[in-house]
Each structure stands twice: as structure tokens, then as C-alpha cells.
Amino acid sequence: MNKTRNRSYFHRLSRYYLWFTACLGLFLVALTILENEGMPRQWIGHLYMFATIVLYAIIGVVARTSNVSEYYVAGRRVPALFNGMATAADWISAASFISLAGTLYLHGFDALAYVMGWTGGYCLVALLIAPYLRKFAQYTVPDFLAARYGGSEGAGGGDRGNVVRALAVSATIVVSFTYVVAQIYAVGLIASRFTGVDFSVGIFLGLASILVCSFLGGMRAITWTQVAQYIIILVAFSIPTIWLSMKFAGNPVPQVAYGSVLPKLAQREAQLAYDPREREVRARFQARADEYSARLAALPQSWEAGRTEAQRRLDGARARNASLGEVRNAERELMAYPRTADEAARAWTEQRAANLARAQPPEPHAEPFPGATREESDQRRNNFLALVFCLMFGTAALPHILMRAYTTPSVHETRVSVFWTLFFILLIYLTMPALAVLAKYDIYTSLVGTGYDKLPTWVSYWANVDKANPLISIADINGDGIVQLAEIAIDGDVLTLATPEIGGLPYVISGLVAAGGLAAALSTADGLLLAISNALSHDIWFKIVDPHASTQKRVTISKLLLLAVAFIAAYVASQKPADILSLVGAAFSLAGSTLFPALVAGVFWKRANRQGAIAGMLAGFLVCVYYMLHTNPILGGSAESAWFHIAPISAGVFGVPAGLAVLAVVSLLTPAPSxxxxxxxxxIRAPDEI
Incomplete structure (x- = not known):
């Protein structure tokens, strides 16, 4: 009877989403016709935003619930295929959809660490954690850790499990909050580009889309929204990539086509490396870097002289009654000048590094770990491997991903669900390297060499999205009126969103890609916010503060906490704390260092005890945070303090082993678990049930 009912439920869901896909196709056709009839681009952007919010609102209203099981784990009845799609959407965040292709564009082979690490992490989820969490059959990751390391009767492990639970909740909040800020930042970026609103306003528009689902229906509404979002993500990412594939290789399969474009790109890179005009531009950037080096060497006198000179220019402009524009420029220059010698040292160091980077010839895209010396090449290889390590172990410990293991009907369905998740993720991840190569070849052959009087319109569009920190900048450094590669500064976060315009596709496709990026950011933000609010309401309020709270009260508190966390995250994102990929990288290192040792030891090592888990979680977290603070210049550290030259984003390569070692040692030195x-x-490891 259950199998028949489940089969009927699966077929009904399949029909719904086939109809949804057909309607999406009709919507795209209708917008294409309207664009050909002269509809303004901004209206098309508004239509995409409106349709997106309405779609998610409808799903949220239809799937609204106050039932605890439905709100926390979607009633544990999500079929494996659809849970795989929902988890893939939950996983393909703004960092994947928006930033990864841009990072591959900028860094070539080195950026494949993200693809390998994130994909490999799902293998760890399938083998080490997900099925066992499903067999435990509770609601959250802290639930499992508290029960495993609490040692008294009941799911929560009683008072003895509360310390572990509180630490796990704290880790969930820190990791998920860092991650969700990156998603909301991406929402603001997309909304501001395609609706014309201010960046901060765009953030709160996107926030409405997030809350309309997660607030009303919890995991139930989020799951069905994420399935729809994955369909949008797949269509949005595939169309421009297939177009570029046909344009440059005559092959509609990007994964095959980019192999034939890669040698052409390598040839073009070699041409640009030795082009006389490119060398002239790079020499000018080198001269600027040398100037900053001289200023740094002469501090603090150079800072005082520069401030005096900026004040003199302003006074001179006012004295000769210069134009208002000239006076304003002089005022802005003085206001932007570093306020102290220490601030000048930080700013000039960053500017020197930026100019030195642009003074270098383009690195071969396909060459692994290029370096001027063997030592430099080895350092890049080590950072590559360290990043793969952090992303793998971080993936296997992300609370909002592991939560989805609880939503399937059985342990077997959880295993099948992870297979489908990998399949749906790979459809995107195997396309991203192709997109990076195809877009790079297009820019290197079409944009480079263009006259400044014939720049494509997409350059000015993206340059004006964020005037304070332009996403793309092209300046005629050598004054020849021709665009050189070294004169182009492009932010990795813009590449995927701008690909349709780079490839010459109609604006309807640009809007579709923006809708895909928005779906990626919103789907992940939904899951992250729910992970935080559930940890606070279920693990703190219900399990520790008020164990006798009614089911209605528990869901209500979860919704209120979700609102509060969402608005705090939106405020932090509006301050633009860092680029998307840096924020996400920090979240993975923190998750792996803090949660992974306790989770894996809790499943596979009976001797692991409460004292070991507490010590391991604290040790992993502290080592990871210390390394980030010690080496990241944004956080007040210095890159020169790095251990073995490992970048701050890979802090987990020290945090995970520290957590595992401390957990093992403390567990062996203290009494055995109960x-x-x-x-x-x-x-949970009984073979007859797994």
C-alpha cells in the first residue's frame, strides 16, 4: 500500500514539474516576442523579478504548514529524485552559479580545486554521514551530536548532551550565517543590475523572495521551491553555454566543444604575452607598482607629503575659481586619502599588489600550477590540494545540506538521493569549465583589439552597477585608443551574468541568467536561514529552555527567529564585507574544522566520548579562526605569517586535523562513553538496515 501511494505521489510531482518546465518555456518565448516588439530592457528585468517572486510566493502559500514534522523535515516523504534536485539547488549557491565560472576565467587550472573539492565532498556525505543521520531520524545535526555524546536516555541526551548541543548550534550559526551573507550579497547584485534599483534596495527585494517560502512552510515549502529553482538554474546556465559552444566550435555539447577551443585560447594567450602594446601597458602597471613601493619605503614622510599635496590642489582649485567639477574632484581626492600612516600602508600595499598582478602576462589557462620558480609552482600546488581538502571536508559537515538527509522516506532513499544530487550538480559543474574557456576566448578575440569608440554596451552596463567598486573597468592606459588585455579589469562575479551579452544573445537570455543566479542564491539562502532558525528554536528553545513547548509554539518561534536572522544577514550583506567566494570559502573551513571530526567519529568510533567531542570541536574552531585572523589582511593579519604558504581560505587544512587529533587524544584519556x-x-550502523 505504501509503495503504491509513494509511486502515485512521485507521478503527481513529476506532472507538476513537467507543466512548470513547459510554462517556463512559454514564458521565455513570450518575453522574446515582447523584446522584438520593442519592450524596454528594464521592463523585462522587472517581469523576471516579479514572476520569480510570484512563483515562490505561490509555492510558499500552497505548502504552508504549522506541523512540526512538515516544517522541519518536509514530513520525511520527499522522493529521492526530487530530494536530489532540491539538494542540488540548495548546494548550487551564488558562489557556484555566479562566481565559480569567473574564478575559472581568472585563475584557470588552479580554480578546478573548487569543482574537485565540492564534488568530492558529496562522496564523503554519501559514504560517511547522510545515511546514518537519516537512520537517527531526528531533525537537526546538533540533535545527533547531543544524543551521540550525551549518553543518557532520550533523543536529546539530557543535560549531559546540552554542552555538545550548544557548541553544535553555535557552529551551525557561525557557518550558516557566513554562508548566507554571501547569498544575500549576490541577490542584491543581481536585483540592482536587472531592475535598476539601488544595491541595498535589491537586497531587501530578494529577502522578500526568501522569506515568503521559508517563513510560511519551512522545509516543506523550501523543498518544492528548490526543485523549481533547480530547473531554472539548469536552463539558465545551459542556454548561453550551448550558444557559445556552437559559436566557436559548431558543437552543442560544451563539455566536448571546449576541448577544441582550448588550443585556440592557448595560441591567443601566447600572442598577447608578446604583443608590444600589451608589454607597454604592463610596463606602466609595473611603474605604478614601483611608485607604491617607493611610497611604502618612505613612510610616514610619504603619507604626510601626499596629504599636503592633496590639500594644496584643493586650495589651488578654489583660489583660481576652478569649475565646480574640478573642485569636487579635488575634494573627493582629499577625502579618499588615507587618514593615518598605518591606513596608507594597508591601502598602498593592496594597490601595489593589484598593479603588480596586472603587470604580469596572462597565465596559460590550462597549465597546472604555473610559477616563475619551482618553489612558487610547489606553493600553488600545495594551495590547490589544501583547498580541495577544505572544500571536501567542509561539504561533508554543512548543516543545511546534512539536514536534507532527514527528509526522505527511508535510509535507502537517502543513499539514492545523494546519487541524484551528484548527478544534478555535475550537470552544472562539468559545464562551468567550458563556459570559462568559451567566454575567455570570446573576450580575448572580440573585445581585445576593439577601439574605445566601439566598446560593446554591456561594458558600460556592468561598470555602472556598483560605481564604488566597479565590476568591470577598461581604461586606455597607453593612449592608443585600442583595448589591450592588460587594460581590462573584470570581477569574477560578473562573468556568468554577463555571458549572454558577451556572446551577443538577446536580453531575454540575460534576464534568464539573472533569474538563474537569483534562484541559486535564494535556494541556498532558504536552506541556510532554516538551518539557523531550526537550530535556535528546536535545539536551544525546545531542547534546553522550554522542553514542554507545544508544537505550535515551536514552529512560531522558529518563524520569528528566521525573520530576525534574515534581516541581520541582509544588513551585514549591505555592507559588502567581502567577495562571494571568500565568504563561502571561510564557511567551508569553519564547518569542516568544527563539525566534521565530531560527526565522523560519532558514527565510526565507539570510543569517542563527550569530553573528546567538546575538546575537538573547540580545538578545530579555534585553530581555524586563529589562522584566518593571523593570515588574512582583510581581518588584520598578514599573508607573510602563513604556515607553509597556505592561503587563509584553506584554514581548515589545519583545523580539521587539529579537531580530529584532540578529539582522539581526549577521548582516550577520559572515561569511555556510556x-x-x-x-x-x-x-545507526546496523548493516541489515543501512
Missing amino acids: RESVGLVEH
Whole structure:
């Protein structure tokens, strides 16, 4: 009877989403016709935004619930295929959709660490964690850790599990909040570009889309929204990539086509490396870098002299009654000048590094770990491997991803669900390297060499999205009126969104890609916000503060906490704390360092106890945070302080081993865990049920 009911439910869902896909196709056709009839671009952007919010609102209203099981785990009845699609959408965040192709464009082979690390992480999820969490059959990751390391009767492990639970909740909040800020930042970026509103306003428009689902229906509404979002993401990413593939290789399969474009790109890179005009531009950037080096060497006198000179120019402009524009420029220059010698040292160091980077010839896209010396090449290889390590172990410990293991009907369905998740993620991830190569070849052959009087319109569009920190900048450094590669500064976050315009596709496709990026950011933000609010309401309020709270009260508190966290995250994102990929990288290192050792030891090592788990979680977190603070210039550290030259984004390469080692040592030096804890391990690992 259950199999028949489940089969009927699966077929009904399949029909719904086939109809949705057909309607999406009709919507695109209708917008294409309207664009050909002269509809303004901004209206098309508004239509995409309006249709997106309405779609998610409808799903949120239809799937609204106050039932605890439905709100926390979608009633544990999501079929494996659809849970795989929802998890893939949850996973393909703004960092994947918006930033990854741009990072591959900028860094070539080195950026494949993201593809390898994130994909490999799902293998760890399938093998080490997800099925066992589903067999535990509770609601959150802190639930499992508290029960495993609490050691008393009941799911929560009683008072003895509360310390572990509180630490796990704290880790969930820190990791998920860092991650969600990146998603909301991406929402603001997309909304401001395609609706014309201010960046901060765009953030709160996107926030409405997030809340309309997660607030009304929790995991139930988020799941069905994420399935729809994955369809949008797949269509949006595929169309421009297939177009570029046909344009440059005559092959509609990008994964095959880009292999034939890669040698052409390598040839073009070699031409640009030795082009006399390119060398002239790079020499000018080198001269600027040398000037900053001289200023840094002469501090603090150079800072005082520069401030005096900026004040003199302003006074001179006012004295000779210069134009208002000239006076304003002099005022802005003085206001932007560093206020202290220490501030000047930081700013000039960054500017020197930026100019030195642009003074270098283009690195071969396909060459692994290029370097001027063997030592430099080895450092890049080590950073590549360290980043793969951090992303793999971080993926296997992300609370909002592991939460989805609880939503399937059975342990077997959870395993199948992870297979589908990998399949749906790979459809996108195997396309991203192709998009990077195809877009790079287009820019290197079409934009480079263009006259400044014939720049394509997309350059000015993206340059004006964020005037304070332009996403693309092209300046005629050598004054020849021709665009050189070294004169182009492009932010990695803009590449995917601008690809349709770079490839010459109609604006309807640009809007579709923006809708895909918005879907990617919103789907992940939904899951992250729910992970935070559930941890606070279920693990803190219900399990510790008020164990007798009614189901209605628990859901209500979760919704209120979700609202509060969402608005705090939106405010932080509006301050533009860092680029998307840096924020996401920090979240992975923190997750792997803090949660992974306790999770894996909790499943596979019966001797692991509460004291070891607490010590391991604290040790991993502190080592990871210390390394980030110690080496990241944005956080007040210095890159020169790095251990083995490992970048701050890979802090987890030290945090994870530290957490595992401390957990093992402390567990062996303290009393063995209780019979209940060992019994839980035996239960979740019973072979007849896994």
C-alpha cells in the first residue's frame, strides 16, 4: 500500500514539474516576442523579478504548514529524485552559479580545486554521514551530536548532551550565517543590475523572495521551491553555454566543444604575452607598482607629503575659481586619502599588489600550477590540494545540506538521493569549465583589439552597477585608443551574468541568467536561514529552555527567529564585507574544522566520548579562526605569517586535523562513553538496515 501511494505521489510531482518546465518555456518565448516588439530592457528585468517572486510566493502559500514534522523535515516523504534536485539547488549557491565560472576565467587550472573539492565532498556525505543521520531520524545535526555524546536516555541526551548541543548550534550559526551573507550579497547584485534599483534596495527585494517560502512552510515549502529553482538554474546556465559552444566550435555539447577551443585560447594567450602594446601597458602597471613601493619605503614622510599635496590642489582649485567639477574632484581626492600612516600602508600595499598582478602576462589557462620558480609552482600546488581538502571536508559537515538527509522516506532513499544530487550538480559543474574557456576566448578575440569608440554596451552596463567598486573597468592606459588585455579589469562575479551579452544573445537570455543566479542564491539562502532558525528554536528553545513547548509554539518561534536572522544577514550583506567566494570559502573551513571530526567519529568510533567531542570541536574552531585572523589582511593579519604558504581560505587544512587529533587524544584519556552512546552507534550502523 505504501509503495503504491509513494509511486502515485512521485507521478503527481513529476506532472507538476513537467507543466512548470513547459510554462517556463512559454514564458521565455513570450518575453522574446515582447523584446522584438520593442519592450524596454528594464521592463523585462522587472517581469523576471516579479514572476520569480510570484512563483515562490505561490509555492510558499500552497505548502504552508504549522506541523512540526512538515516544517522541519518536509514530513520525511520527499522522493529521492526530487530530494536530489532540491539538494542540488540548495548546494548550487551564488558562489557556484555566479562566481565559480569567473574564478575559472581568472585563475584557470588552479580554480578546478573548487569543482574537485565540492564534488568530492558529496562522496564523503554519501559514504560517511547522510545515511546514518537519516537512520537517527531526528531533525537537526546538533540533535545527533547531543544524543551521540550525551549518553543518557532520550533523543536529546539530557543535560549531559546540552554542552555538545550548544557548541553544535553555535557552529551551525557561525557557518550558516557566513554562508548566507554571501547569498544575500549576490541577490542584491543581481536585483540592482536587472531592475535598476539601488544595491541595498535589491537586497531587501530578494529577502522578500526568501522569506515568503521559508517563513510560511519551512522545509516543506523550501523543498518544492528548490526543485523549481533547480530547473531554472539548469536552463539558465545551459542556454548561453550551448550558444557559445556552437559559436566557436559548431558543437552543442560544451563539455566536448571546449576541448577544441582550448588550443585556440592557448595560441591567443601566447600572442598577447608578446604583443608590444600589451608589454607597454604592463610596463606602466609595473611603474605604478614601483611608485607604491617607493611610497611604502618612505613612510610616514610619504603619507604626510601626499596629504599636503592633496590639500594644496584643493586650495589651488578654489583660489583660481576652478569649475565646480574640478573642485569636487579635488575634494573627493582629499577625502579618499588615507587618514593615518598605518591606513596608507594597508591601502598602498593592496594597490601595489593589484598593479603588480596586472603587470604580469596572462597565465596559460590550462597549465597546472604555473610559477616563475619551482618553489612558487610547489606553493600553488600545495594551495590547490589544501583547498580541495577544505572544500571536501567542509561539504561533508554543512548543516543545511546534512539536514536534507532527514527528509526522505527511508535510509535507502537517502543513499539514492545523494546519487541524484551528484548527478544534478555535475550537470552544472562539468559545464562551468567550458563556459570559462568559451567566454575567455570570446573576450580575448572580440573585445581585445576593439577601439574605445566601439566598446560593446554591456561594458558600460556592468561598470555602472556598483560605481564604488566597479565590476568591470577598461581604461586606455597607453593612449592608443585600442583595448589591450592588460587594460581590462573584470570581477569574477560578473562573468556568468554577463555571458549572454558577451556572446551577443538577446536580453531575454540575460534576464534568464539573472533569474538563474537569483534562484541559486535564494535556494541556498532558504536552506541556510532554516538551518539557523531550526537550530535556535528546536535545539536551544525546545531542547534546553522550554522542553514542554507545544508544537505550535515551536514552529512560531522558529518563524520569528528566521525573520530576525534574515534581516541581520541582509544588513551585514549591505555592507559588502567581502567577495562571494571568500565568504563561502571561510564557511567551508569553519564547518569542516568544527563539525566534521565530531560527526565522523560519532558514527565510526565507539570510543569517542563527550569530553573528546567538546575538546575537538573547540580545538578545530579555534585553530581555524586563529589562522584566518593571523593570515588574512582583510581581518588584520598578514599573508607573510602563513604556515607553509597556505592561503587563509584553506584554514581548515589545519583545523580539521587539529579537531580530529584532540578529539582522539581526549577521548582516550577520559572515561569511555556510556552504554547508551555505544548503543546509538550500533543502531545507526546496523548493516541489515543501512
